[in-house]
Every structure is written in structure tokens, then in C-alpha cells.
Amino acid sequence: MSQMFLRRWLPALVVAVAGACHAQGVIKIGEVNSYKVTPSYLDHYKRGWQMAQDEINAGGGVLGRKLEVISRDDNGNPGDAVRVAEELYSREGVRLYFGGFLSNVAVALADFSKNRQVFYLFGEPGTDRVIWSEGNRYVHRLGPSTYMSVAMLADEAAKHKKKRWALVYPNYELGQSAAATFKKLLKSKQPDVEFVAEQAPPLGKVDAGAITQALLDAKPDAIFNVLFGADLGRFVREGNSRKLFDSVQVYSMLTGRPEYLDPLGAEAPKGWIVTGYPWYSIDTPENKKFVEAYRKKFNDHPRLGSLVGYSTLHSLAQGLRKAGSPEPEALIGAFKGLQVATPMGSVVFRPQDNQSTMGAYLGKVALKDGKGYMVDYRYVDGASVVPPDGEVSKLRPLK
Known part of the structure; x- marks a missing residue:
């Protein structure tokens, strides 16, 4: 009788035990990013996803399993990014990824996701290539695209009817794409606009003095700026000292982010029109809850990276x-x-x-107590600044 029982019920018992073990295991998630190269943004981004991971796992995980994030640094290099992503795939069995900051690295990781047929959720990289011209069914993105961010500023710029424009941007994927998109969108809204100067220094190697002098010589009415991090600081400092910004309106794609605005201190460029995240005065229940929890956990205020990292892992969950x-x-x-x-x-x-x-806040930079703040801002819903579906279908071939 006992042998008959075992023959009859043992297979089902094995399946049940295996299922229970599977449920009690973890869901491995790979995370690849340029922490060493861009710590000003990504240190806070990492805190964000770690906070989300703790919240999710404290609540019982997902599908009865804890989330285990296995993070790797890509050194800001596309080749290294693919190499560490491959290591996570072959050694850790990872089939679910998130991360990505630098746009040129993201393009390589998007190609990796297609080749390996793994799910990839990008939080930040703005390049339109990863969702349109080189997009594929495995790649998704949370943060606004370059097109969306630029469209917010182009719409605002067109209202002020500035005719002579200069552009300053880092000479890599993000900067090149942002500059080309801004010229296209502004020209469509204001056909008589002129682009009188274009400065595209290598990322991390800004000669701020030479750039400022070139812009002064060009005598623009307005400037579109995509510099960020230390490059932005050098440009702002030199522009302030030479009074470049006294009579020129600047529209800046990244300056309103606390990661880049906070370090400028009293040198924050008053009057610049920017997109960013004014965490300190957004009075919505969602933001207040997030800010309170973040400050309690880290004894520090959140940056945009914190919000993106947090929201990316919660999106995956x-x-x-x-x-x-x-x-x-x-x-x-x-x-x-x-x-x-x-x-x-x-x-x-x-x-x-x-x-x-996901959208962004659009407003102006002001100074208060020796620090830069965003004022007169409004939230721009990302759904309002995407191209029409017909244009998207042309930009994104079926893949």
C-alpha cells in the first residue's frame, strides 16, 4: 500500500516542493550603470532603488519572492557595459535588467537586450535611439526622452521670439541628439530663427573660457544649453565672470536637477529657464511622502536621480x-x-x-540664501510632449 501511495503521489509531491522552493527564492535583477564616471547623479539614483528594494522586500517581495539586485559598474564605456551585462546573464542567470545613464552606453545595452532577448528597463538615458530608430520590444524607458525634454524647452522658447540662437552641448549621443532636436522643433515653431553659434566640447573636457568668448563674439539673443555636472559648473562660472548671461536668455535642459543646481551654490544662474525637480516645494501627497521617507532613511534630501531610481524599481515590481x-x-x-x-x-x-x-518640472532659476532654486515652475506631463503616433511609427520600425 505504501509503495502504491508513493508511486501515485510522489511526482505531485516533488512538483509541489519544487514550486514552494521556487516561490521562496529570489528574483534576480541585473543593474548596470556608470557610477564611477557620474557619481553626482548616480550615487543618489542608487539610494533611490535601494530604498525601493527595501520597501518591496519588507512588504513580502513580489510573487512571493524577494528582489535581489545585482549591480555592476560599466565605467561609462559601452564595451564594458555589454561585458558586465553578459556576465550577469551567463554567471548569475539574470534575464531582467534595469539601469543606464549615459546615452551612448544605453544604445549598446539596448542592442544587448535584443540579442539576448532579455527585458531591460532604462531609468534615465535620454537618447531617442533606444526607443525609436534602434528600439526593440525588450527595451522600455521610464524617464523622459531627449525629444520630450527638448520639446518642453522649445515650446517655452518659441513664446519669447528670440531670433539669434547659440547652442552649447557635450559632443556625444545625448548632446548631439538634443541639439538637433531643438533646432528642428524651434525652426518649425519660429521659421525666422537663426543659429549663429554652436559649441560642442568633449564630455568632461570643457574649455569654458574659449566657449564663453566664442558666444560673446557671436552675440546671440538666447542660448540652448545641455552641459551638466562639472562641465556646467565651469561654463556657469566663466559666463558669470564675463557677464555673458546679463543680456542673454538661457534655456537649459538639465540645470534644474538638484544634482547639478545644488553644487553651483551662490553662482546658480539666476533667470535661466530649466527643467528639473524642485523637491522642496512640490506639495503633492505623493512627493511629500517620498521626500519624508527618503530624508528619514538617508538623512539627506532626494535628487532627481533618487526619484528615478526609486520609480524604476517600483515600475519593475x-x-x-x-x-x-x-x-x-x-x-x-x-x-x-x-x-x-x-x-x-x-x-x-x-x-x-x-x-x-513621466514628465518634468519647467521653471526658472532663482537665488535664495546663497543657493539656487526653481521658481515659477509647472509640471509638464510627458504625454503632452511626445510626437503623434503617426510620426512615432515612422521613427520606430517594427522589430
């Missing part, structure tokens, strides 16, 4: 719940129209291009 599985194909289906609550409010991942509708 929400997608996993909807998919019911960490398998790439299940996640691809789950992310179509996925709605996620973030400190900026609810966002939706668009089925057309796997881009979320």
Missing part, C-alpha cells in the same frame, strides 16, 4: 505583479499600458514605443 512571472515575454506583455504610481504622479508605459509618460 508593478510589471512583475501584472505579468505573474519574471520571464521576458510575460513582462513585455505586462508593460503594454502599465500604469505606475510615482512621486511625480501616475505614469503609463505607452504600447507604441515602450516609453513612459
Whole structure:
């Protein structure tokens, strides 16, 4: 009788035990980023996703399993990024990834995701290539694209009817794409605009004196700026000392982010029109809850990177719940129209291009107590600054 019982029930028992062990295991998630190269942004970004991981796991995880993030540094190099992503794939069995900051690195990781058929959620890189011209079904993005960020500023710039424009941007994927998009969008809104100067220094190697003098010589009415980090600091310092900004309106794509505005201190460029994250005065329940929890955990205030890292991992968790599985194909289906609550409010991942509708705050830089702040700002919903679906279908071939 006992042998018959074993023959009858042992297979089912094995399956049940295996299922229980599987449920009690972890969901491994790979994270690849340029921490050594861009710590001013990514140190806070890492805190954000670590905070989200702690929250999710403290609440029982996802699908009965804890999330285990295995993070690797890519040295800001596309080749290194693919190498460490491959190591996570082959040695750790990772099939689910997030991360990415530098746009040229993101392009390489997007190609990796397609070749390996793994799910990849980018939090930050702005390059349009990863969702449009070189987009693929495995790649999704949370933060606004270059097009979306530039469109916010181009719409505002067109209202002020400045005719002579200069552009300053880092000479790599993000800067090149932002400059080209700004020229195209502004020209479409204001056909008589002139672009009288264009400065594109290598990333991290800004000769601020030479750039400032070239802009002074060109005598623009307005400047579109994409510099960030230490490059931005050098440019602002030199421009202030030579009074470049006294009679020129500057529209800046990244300056309003606390990561880049805070270090400028009393040198913050008053009157610049910027996109960013004024965490200190956004009075929504979602943001206040996030800021309070972040300050309690880290004894520090959040930056935009903190919000993006936090929201990226929570987006993955929400997608996993909807998919019911960490398998790439299940996640691809789950992310179509996925709605996620973030400190900026609810966002939706668009089925057309796997881009979320997360927006940004648009406002002006002001000085208070020797620090830069965003004032007169408003939230621009990402859904309002994406191209029409017909244009998206042309930009994004079926893949």
C-alpha cells in the first residue's frame, strides 16, 4: 500500500516542493550603470532603488519572492557595459535588467537586450535611439526622452521670439541628439530663427573660457544649453565672470536637477529657464511622502536621480505583479499600458514605443540664501510632449 501511495503521489509531491522552493527564492535583477564616471547623479539614483528594494522586500517581495539586485559598474564605456551585462546573464542567470545613464552606453545595452532577448528597463538615458530608430520590444524607458525634454524647452522658447540662437552641448549621443532636436522643433515653431553659434566640447573636457568668448563674439539673443555636472559648473562660472548671461536668455535642459543646481551654490544662474525637480516645494501627497521617507532613511534630501531610481524599481515590481512571472515575454506583455504610481504622479508605459509618460518640472532659476532654486515652475506631463503616433511609427520600425 505504501509503495502504491508513493508511486501515485510522489511526482505531485516533488512538483509541489519544487514550486514552494521556487516561490521562496529570489528574483534576480541585473543593474548596470556608470557610477564611477557620474557619481553626482548616480550615487543618489542608487539610494533611490535601494530604498525601493527595501520597501518591496519588507512588504513580502513580489510573487512571493524577494528582489535581489545585482549591480555592476560599466565605467561609462559601452564595451564594458555589454561585458558586465553578459556576465550577469551567463554567471548569475539574470534575464531582467534595469539601469543606464549615459546615452551612448544605453544604445549598446539596448542592442544587448535584443540579442539576448532579455527585458531591460532604462531609468534615465535620454537618447531617442533606444526607443525609436534602434528600439526593440525588450527595451522600455521610464524617464523622459531627449525629444520630450527638448520639446518642453522649445515650446517655452518659441513664446519669447528670440531670433539669434547659440547652442552649447557635450559632443556625444545625448548632446548631439538634443541639439538637433531643438533646432528642428524651434525652426518649425519660429521659421525666422537663426543659429549663429554652436559649441560642442568633449564630455568632461570643457574649455569654458574659449566657449564663453566664442558666444560673446557671436552675440546671440538666447542660448540652448545641455552641459551638466562639472562641465556646467565651469561654463556657469566663466559666463558669470564675463557677464555673458546679463543680456542673454538661457534655456537649459538639465540645470534644474538638484544634482547639478545644488553644487553651483551662490553662482546658480539666476533667470535661466530649466527643467528639473524642485523637491522642496512640490506639495503633492505623493512627493511629500517620498521626500519624508527618503530624508528619514538617508538623512539627506532626494535628487532627481533618487526619484528615478526609486520609480524604476517600483515600475519593475508593478510589471512583475501584472505579468505573474519574471520571464521576458510575460513582462513585455505586462508593460503594454502599465500604469505606475510615482512621486511625480501616475505614469503609463505607452504600447507604441515602450516609453513612459513621466514628465518634468519647467521653471526658472532663482537665488535664495546663497543657493539656487526653481521658481515659477509647472509640471509638464510627458504625454503632452511626445510626437503623434503617426510620426512615432515612422521613427520606430517594427522589430
